[in-house]
Amino acid sequence: MTRAKLPPWLVLLLPAIVIILAVVMVPLLLSLYSSFTPYHLTRPETLWKWIGTFNYVKAATDPNFWRAFGRTVLLLTIALNLEMLLGLGLALMVSKVTQGQRLLRTAMMFPMMFSPILVGFQFKFIFNDNVGLVNNALQSLGLTERAIPWLVDGNLALFAIIMAEVWTSTSVFAILILAGLFALPQDPLEAAKVDGCTPWQSFRYVTLPFLMPFIYIAMAIRSLDVARAYDIVQVMTNGGPARRTELLWTLIGRTGYVDARMGYANAMGYIAILLSIAFTVYFFRKLQSARRELGMAD
Amino acid sequence: MKGPMAGSVLALLAGFGFATAALADGEFAGVTVEAKLIGGQQYEALYARIADWEKATGAKVKIISQKNHFELDKEYKADIAAGTTNWCVGSNHSSFASQYPSLYTDLAPLLPAETVAGFVPANIKAATIEGKLVMLPRAQFDVSALYYQKSLYTDPAKAEAFKAKFGYDLAPPETWDQFRDQAMFFAAPPNFYGTQYAGKDEAINGRFYELVVANGGKMFNDDWTPAFNSDAGKQALQWFVDLYKAGAVPPGTTNYLWDDLGNGFASGTVALNLDWPGWSGFFNDPASSKLAGNVGVAPAPQGSAGVRTGWSGFHGFSVTENCATKEAAASLVDFLTNEDSQKLESAAGPLPSRTAVWDHVIAEAKSDPYKSEVLAAFQETAKTAFPVPPTPYWIESGNLIFPELQAAILGDKTVDQALEDASDAVEELMRENGVI
Numbered sequence: 001m002t003r004a005k006l007p008p009w010l011v012l013l014l015p016a017i018v019i020i021l022a023v024v025m026v027p028l029l030l031s032l033y034s035s036f037t038p039y040h041l042t043r044p045e046t047l048w049k050w051i052g053t054f055n056y057v058k059a060a061t062d063p064n065f066w067r068a069f070g071r072t073v074l075l076l077t078i079a080l081n082l083e084m085l086l087g088l089g090l091a092l093m094v095s096k097v098t099q100g101q102r103l104l105r106t107a108m109m110f111p112m113m114f115s116p117i118l119v120g121f122q123f124k125f126i127f128n129d130n131v132g133l134v135n136n137a138l139q140s141l142g143l144t145e146r147a148i149p150w151l152v153d154g155n156l157a158l159f160a161i162i163m164a165e166v167w168t169s170t171s172v173f174a175i176l177i178l179a180g181l182f183a184l185p186q187d188p189l190e191a192a193k194v195d196g197c198t199p200w201q202s203f204r205y206v207t208l209p210f211l212m213p214f215i216y217i218a219m220a221i222r223s224l225d226v227a228r229a230y231d232i233v234q235v236m237t238n239g240g241p242a243r244r245t246e247l248l249w250t251l252i253g254r255t256g257y258v259d260a261r262m263g264y265a266n267a268m269g270y271i272a273i274l275l276s277i278a279f280t281v282y283f284f285r286k287l288q289s290a291r292r293e294l295g296m297a298d
Numbered sequence: 299m300k301g302p303m304a305g306s307v308l309a310l311l312a313g314f315g316f317a318t319a320a321l322a323d324g325e326f327a328g329v330t331v332e333a334k335l336i337g338g339q340q341y342e343a344l345y346a347r348i349a350d351w352e353k354a355t356g357a358k359v360k361i362i363s364q365k366n367h368f369e370l371d372k373e374y375k376a377d378i379a380a381g382t383t384n385w386c387v388g389s390n391h392s393s394f395a396s397q398y399p400s401l402y403t404d405l406a407p408l409l410p411a412e413t414v415a416g417f418v419p420a421n422i423k424a425a426t427i428e429g430k431l432v433m434l435p436r437a438q439f440d441v442s443a444l445y446y447q448k449s450l451y452t453d454p455a456k457a458e459a460f461k462a463k464f465g466y467d468l469a470p471p472e473t474w475d476q477f478r479d480q481a482m483f484f485a486a487p488p489n490f491y492g493t494q495y496a497g498k499d500e501a502i503n504g505r506f507y508e509l510v511v512a513n514g515g516k517m518f519n520d521d522w523t524p525a526f527n528s529d530a531g532k533q534a535l536q537w538f539v540d541l542y543k544a545g546a547v548p549p550g551t552t553n554y555l556w557d558d559l560g561n562g563f564a565s566g567t568v569a570l571n572l573d574w575p576g577w578s579g580f581f582n583d584p585a586s587s588k589l590a591g592n593v594g595v596a597p598a599p600q601g602s603a604g605v606r607t608g609w610s611g612f613h614g615f616s617v618t619e620n621c622a623t624k625e626a627a628a629s630l631v632d633f634l635t636n637e638d639s640q641k642l643e644s645a646a647g648p649l650p651s652r653t654a655v656w657d658h659v660i661a662e663a664k665s666d667p668y669k670s671e672v673l674a675a676f677q678e679t680a681k682t683a684f685p686v687p688p689t690p691y692w693i694e695s696g697n698l699i700f701p702e703l704q705a706a707i708l709g710d711k712t713v714d715q716a717l718e719d720a721s722d723a724v725e726e727l728m729r730e731n732g733v734i
Contacts, residue, residue, distance in 0.1 A: 038730070040731075041375040041376065041378060041379040042375050042378045042379070042397055042398060042400075042401075042690070044378065044379055044381065128550065129548060129549050129550035130488075130548050130550060130562065130567070131565075139488070145488070146487070146488050146549075147487065147488035147548065147549055147550075148549075149549035149550050150550075151550060151553050152549055152550055152552055152553060152708065237553065238498065238499075240498050240552065240553065240701065240704060241497060241498060241552035241553060241701075241704040241707075241708060242552070242701050242702075242704035242705035242707075242708050242710050243701045243704075243705075244708075244710075254697060257372045257375070257376075258368075258371075258372070258693065258694075258697060259693070259694045259697055260375045260397075260694070261694075262379070
């Protein structure tokens with residue numbers, strides 16, 4: 001009797017395969033399955049009722065879902081670009097510092113060390129219409145007489161949320177771009193100087209193209225972060241008032257855990273994941289083309 | 299096992315009288331009761347008594363979770379989904395209870411009739427869902443009454459100006475229309491507001507619900523189709539809209555919850571405030587409130603149908619259906635809601651849910667005019683108080699309704715449009731779940 005022997009490569013990979021199956025694939029498949037059921041947390045028997053694409057059709061035809069989807073894309077676009085610009089500026093300035101640079105780099109990372117929930121509470125207080133710092137400062141300086149409803153007006157609330165996001169995560173860009181600046185070869189820059197390029201031209205045509213791969217990596221990481229934005233928004237506005245700051249994950253979180261409609265929440269979640277996939281694919285393509293431009297191998 | 303054990307406990311209960319019935323020495327020796335309790339400083343005094351129950355019965359209580367009710371609610375739902383419901387005692391709330399029809403057991407067979415008879419009948423009625431007594435109410439009965447700044451009503455210049463404008467005497471409002479007039483009259487934004495209201499989540503739904511009832515309407519028809527898109531509903535929502543448009547409430551009120559309201563009133567920048575009994579001490583304490591000594595309390599005003607608002611709720615303790623030691627768990631629940639426990643909790647301000655304890659707190663407050671005023675106002679309001687509609691979809695339908703109420707308040711939609719959209723959404727929810 002001979003024992004069936006598994007090929008060595010499979011034996012070696014087996015622990016990883018088992019772990020991935022247990023912690024990723026099974027929950028993923030279960031949640032995908034539940035999105036085709038009316039699964040309600042408080043009525044476990046509903047997990048076994050197949051309703052086809054009902055949840056997907058419901059989400060796809062719900063204007064509130066698409067508004068939240070659009071708002072998430074808007075938030076993502078504005079926050080990412082702002083963070084990139086500010087992070088780039090910060091990194092360029094810090095790279096010029098000759099004394100105390102380490103201290104500055106550490107200080108730059110402070111906002112990243114705060115829990116997003118606490119950042120949410122902090123900014124909720126700062127933008128409070130009655131006792132908040134911003135309104136008090138504006139009123140004390142005589143710039144306005146009225147209490148500006150920062151977290152009520154749709155645009156202002158989105159601005160307040162973006163401020164919180166930018167405050168907490170700009171340093172992600174700054175650190176990655178700073179790493180790029182440190183790796184920047186000096187020869188092309190010196191050649192540009194010899195050729196008579198202005199500082200702006202050197203930056204635009206030498207430094208920036210070299211930094212682009214780093215920027216796209218930071219963009220890809222942060223796009224996933226912002227696309228699943230939940231904690232800061234949940235604390236500051238919880239998607240309200242009147243759905244004015246509703247993002248995909250505040251909507252999905254409420255549907256799944258407060259309303260207990262997990263089947264429907266999962267269906268919305270799967271549609272939302274498309275957004276993250278689209279952004280990731282986009283940034284990786286950009287990353288590859290930036291690397292090609294620099295003559296790096298794919 | 300349930301039958302004989304329950305029988306022996308009942309015999310014991312009958313023998314010893316209701317309050318200390320189950321506390322026979324060592325009755326539950328070796329038993330460990332796992333509990334999920336609402337957390338918060340104000341609840342700790344009662345939990346300190348658990349040691350006495352452990353000493354008397356020989357059982358142990360293991361608190362496995364302590365969170366606020368919103369977090370507990372999510373945890374219970376996850377427990378039901380995962381089938382991990384063999385812990386025994388859970389904090390419950392009348393506004394949430396109907397969502398967990400299968401989680402909790404009927405306490406009536408586990409307790410003597412005298413125990414249940416000691417509670418205010420309306421509370422027991424609200425704690426009974428589909429014929430099951432799912433919880434025993436603790437001394438955390440909540441209904442809202444009107445807090446106001448007394449000095450505003452003793453200023454002759456204000457009284458004269460008010461009468462000239464509205465044609466009737468300035469006195470604490472007895473109707474919600476008078477309340478609106480006065481809130482607009484007192485408002486001087488951005489430093490002083492006529493009133494404020496909780497503007498999101500279940501909080502604004504509850505306020506809307508009680509105004510609908512006070513105006514003679516209801517949230518649901520008997521067949522659970524939505525009924526709030528009615529004249530009474532429109533009048534109720536218009537009240538919120540008018541106050542917001544007039545600038546009589548802080549502009550951020552649609553983001554406010556209870557703490558914002560309590561702190562706002564205590565800061566002295568709000569004239570009228572419909573709020574819960576738990577705040578009464580805070581408002582009149584010089585350490586926490588600028589209004590200490592200047593707080594008046596009146597029963598909740600009446601709506602256009604002559605009915606007082608009275609959305610009420612209470613905390614309670616329940617025993618799970620899957621608890622292996624239901625008798626010990628029921629004994630703990632009984633202990634935590636007995637007369638001594640309720641006297642201890644209500645001494646700090648919250649309202650009791652036992653008739654005898656109501657009499658006790660009123661007698662105790664005789665020498666304190668403020669406390670007497672508070673109790674009189676809340677007792678009057680409690681007489682006509684009503685719980686939330688007994689549907690498992692109350693919270694879920696509320697999550698569909700409140701964004702529409704906010705949309706009307708902020709001017710994104712008209713009152714008619716907002717109520718129509720909310721009504722359609724709730725009807726769809728009820729249809730999807732096979733209720734209608």
